[in-house]
Amino acid sequence: MVLSAMSSAELRIEEGFVRGLPPGQQTTAAFMRLVNDGDSDTTIIAASSDSADRAEIHAHIHRDGMMSMQRVDSIVVPAKTEFVLEPGEHHLMLINLHRPLNESDKVYVELQTAAGDKINAILPVRSVLNEHKHH
Numbered sequence: 001m002v003l004s005a006m007s008s009a010e011l012r013i014e015e016g017f018v019r020g021l022p023p024g025q026q027t028t029a030a031f032m033r034l035v036n037d038g039d040s041d042t043t044i045i046a047a048s049s050d051s052a053d054r055a056e057i058h059a060h061i062h063r064d065g066m067m068s069m070q071r072v073d074s075i076v077v078p079a080k081t082e083f084v085l086e087p088g089e090h091h092l093m094l095i096n097l098h099r100p101l102n103e104s105d106k107v108y109v110e111l112q113t114a115a116g117d118k119i120n121a122i123l124p125v126r127s128v129l130n131e132h133k134h135h
């Protein structure tokens with residue numbers, strides 16, 4: 001569910017949500033579907049949120065049976081394609097949350113493209129209890 005989405009690029013955010021965590025956690029992750037309706041590839045190079053000091057694009061790396069998170073510089077969403085940020089895969093890391101996130105809260109996130117466009121959405125907070133794990 002996306003409550004509000006304004007986009008100047010031909011990219012839109014769908015089905016986004018922020019993972020709600022127990023009180024005391026300072027860092028959480030946001031997930032969403034990036035849909036590129038345009039005729040050219042779009043590269044996301046930065047992210048921000050008004051609910052956290054900073055937002056980073058992360059990927060999960062599987063190596064020797066171990067899984068760890070790693071910051072990546074960008075995400076490319078090819079033309080007429082979508083790129084999904086989901087638990088266990090790519091995600092947006094929200095670092096140093098300004099306040100605890102409750103189930104009914106809304107979080108503003110903004111993505112910046114290499115072309116200078118900004119894509120934003122207001123994402124609902126969804127408790128970890130409702131999360132579907134596929135690993």
Ligand SMILES: [Cu+2]
Nearest residue numbers: 058069091093
């Ligand atoms: Cu992460």
